[in-house]
Amino acid sequence: MRLAVIPGDGIGPEVVAEGLKVLREVAPDVETTPYDLGAARWQRTGELLPDTVLDELRQHDAILLGAIGDPGVPSGILERGLLLRLRFELDHHVNLRPARLYDGVRSPLAEPGEIDMLCIREGTEGLYAGNGGVVRRDTPQEIATEVSLNTAFGVERVVRYAFERAVARPRRHLTLIHKTNVLTHAGSLWSRTVEEVAAEFPEVTVAYQHVDAASMFFITDPGRYDVIVTDNLFGDIVTDVAAAVTGGIGMAASGNLDTSGTHPSMFEPVHGSAPDIAGRGVADPTATVLSVGLLLEHLGRADQAKKVNAAVAFDLSTRGGQDTLRTQEVGDRLAALTSG
Amino acid sequence: MRLAVIPGDGIGPEVVAEGLKVLREVAPDVETTPYDLGAARWQRTGELLPDTVLDELRQHDAILLGAIGDPGVPSGILERGLLLRLRFELDHHVNLRPARLYDGVRSPLAEPGEIDMLCIREGTEGLYAGNGGVVRRDTPQEIATEVSLNTAFGVERVVRYAFERAVARPRRHLTLIHKTNVLTHAGSLWSRTVEEVAAEFPEVTVAYQHVDAASMFFITDPGRYDVIVTDNLFGDIVTDVAAAVTGGIGMAASGNLDTSGTHPSMFEPVHGSAPDIAGRGVADPTATVLSVGLLLEHLGRADQAKKVNAAVAFDLSTRGGQDTLRTQEVGDRLAALTSG
Numbered sequence A, B: 001m002r003l004a005v006i007p008g009d010g011i012g013p014e015v016v017a018e019g020l021k022v023l024r025e026v027a028p029d030v031e032t033t034p035y036d037l038g039a040a041r042w043q044r045t046g047e048l049l050p051d052t053v054l055d056e057l058r059q060h061d062a063i064l065l066g067a068i069g070d071p072g073v074p075s076g077i078l079e080r081g082l083l084l085r086l087r088f089e090l091d092h093h094v095n096l097r098p099a100r101l102y103d104g105v106r107s108p109l110a111e112p113g114e115i116d117m118l119c120i121r122e123g124t125e126g127l128y129a130g131n132g133g134v135v136r137r138d139t140p141q142e143i144a145t146e147v148s149l150n151t152a153f154g155v156e157r158v159v160r161y162a163f164e165r166a167v168a169r170p171r172r173h174l175t176l177i178h179k180t181n182v183l184t185h186a187g188s189l190w191s192r193t194v195e196e197v198a199a200e201f202p203e204v205t206v207a208y209q210h211v212d213a214a215s216m217f218f219i220t221d222p223g224r225y226d227v228i229v230t231d232n233l234f235g236d237i238v239t240d241v242a243a244a245v246t247g248g249i250g251m252a253a254s255g256n257l258d259t260s261g262t263h264p265s266m267f268e269p270v271h272g273s274a275p276d277i278a279g280r281g282v283a284d285p286t287a288t289v290l291s292v293g294l295l296l297e298h299l300g301r302a303d304q305a306k307k308v309n310a311a312v313a314f315d316l317s318t319r320g321g322q323d324t325l326r327t328q329e330v331g332d333r334l335a336a337l338t339s340g
């Protein structure tokens, strides 16, 4: 397995080190190549994602990313030039975000119940297409636009993937989240596509919810959800709500998938670079280790993925509400558990 | 006070009756004119909002709306043709949504703390402008777009209103919620506008948060928020998150304001028509009564508004976790409390 590794900024390198520790334990054949991308490189050289680096990344089976971002970099530069560019160049049309409340993890909800959702967010369209503009900037007549682009091609492939995942889960339930009553054009495309693909998956029950209602039910009744499919921006928001109710983004793993296998998929914890705690060895690497689990699963290494996930589940259930963990300790413990 | 009343569908008429009961108690000078608008009228006559009705509505000091919607009406028809049309025609550019956790109300959060936010959502621009389209519908080449329109004029007036509200509150804190790192054009307009208006309000401290992060912090640390200002779609979502953590949309009041006073402002509970419980006399009219409070405040009747709000606060704090309330009972109790 040839793995490209982008440790990135802030706590990125710290959590990635532990992720790799665990990965090497279960998959000794992994060969890693580190790539220096992120705020530091941009500040030093002005480079975000040189084409030669992108070409090299393409030669790998997968990518593991820590975190990108630094308060010293103006907003939007690293996002558009690096993070989103990777998603678009590598056609990461499925943004996979499981949200499961593990035993031993404290939810902010009083009665969370069992939560086990798989959020599937479109990754290459919608309002993320970068299709906007401005006229008469800095005048009282300024107009700024942002355009959400939705294609039958793009919607169909992510919806189909969501049904494939739903049919393989015990509850076989899928919820489309959108705002079809206001965004009538895009909403209609999404609804019709779900309806069409649903006909091929008669075992899957289908529900629809407006994004505002869903954001509420994620809090008041999260247990009702199984697989979620939604667009890029709604997915950005509701997956953070899902992360919040399942213990925070310290637990939230993600995969950016090209399901066609043409390009390497990329796996990353959802949390950011957290510059405030960087370098202190206190960042929780759990989300990165769970992202390694998603990576293994994606590469068809189901047994190895299971080992990693079981180790995390066991570790969380035995932490006993400990809040001050050392990054390396968690990594060591998870590595020991996976080797067993 | 000439008040236009749109009871609407489902539980709308039931909760509006109680809202008016309370209103008449504190403001005996109110003259109401009912307007039959909503799903029932559309199903009967095909009419949504006839121009003559709109003209009549304009002749009032304010509008009280119950709820609009019925599962028998295709999604989007009542929203675009009635609810949103009212907002656009009457220039309701400020959508006011307080979210306060009252004593005696159960939050789904384990440790909610004190929550008292005032969400101010833009109401006449953004993705709600109805500016989208579709080509090659029902083919594999279909493309559907939705355009978010943001103008300096529109953003400035809602941001200014938010600062005016913030400076009058004890904490004097304002948070802009957007997604400036992805929606760079609209985001830049919003950020620059907040920065500019902030210079006129040096007493107000200002924060910025991405909508995904904010949706999380609304759950993990809602007490940190005071006044929120955000765009139309983000506001739709985060105000429902705010409603969820403060006890649900059964409590959530809203005002659609034309702050210039040219057109009547409209007040409505955030909950929908809830057809499943309609006609059973069990809908909670509290959100409607709180909307009446917002209405009185908007019309400069601060003392009357205070009476209504105090009655609700007292009633909630003494309900003692009772879950099965009769709509009329609550109205009677609140009317009695306000008359005192």
Ligand SMILES: CC(C)[C@H](C(=O)O)[C@@H](O)C(=O)O
Pocket (backbone or CB within 6 Å): A079, A083, A084, A236, A270, B181, B182, B212
């Ligand atoms: C950093 C940002 C561009 C990104 C997004 O909006 O997708 C992040 O919030 C995420 O969810 O991965």
Ligand SMILES: CC(C)[C@H](C(=O)O)[C@@H](O)C(=O)O
Pocket (backbone or CB within 6 Å): A181, A182, A212, B079, B083, B084, B236, B270
């Ligand atoms: C019914 C719908 C058009 C409306 C909106 O999206 O604004 C509702 O959700 C609200 O928040 O008032």
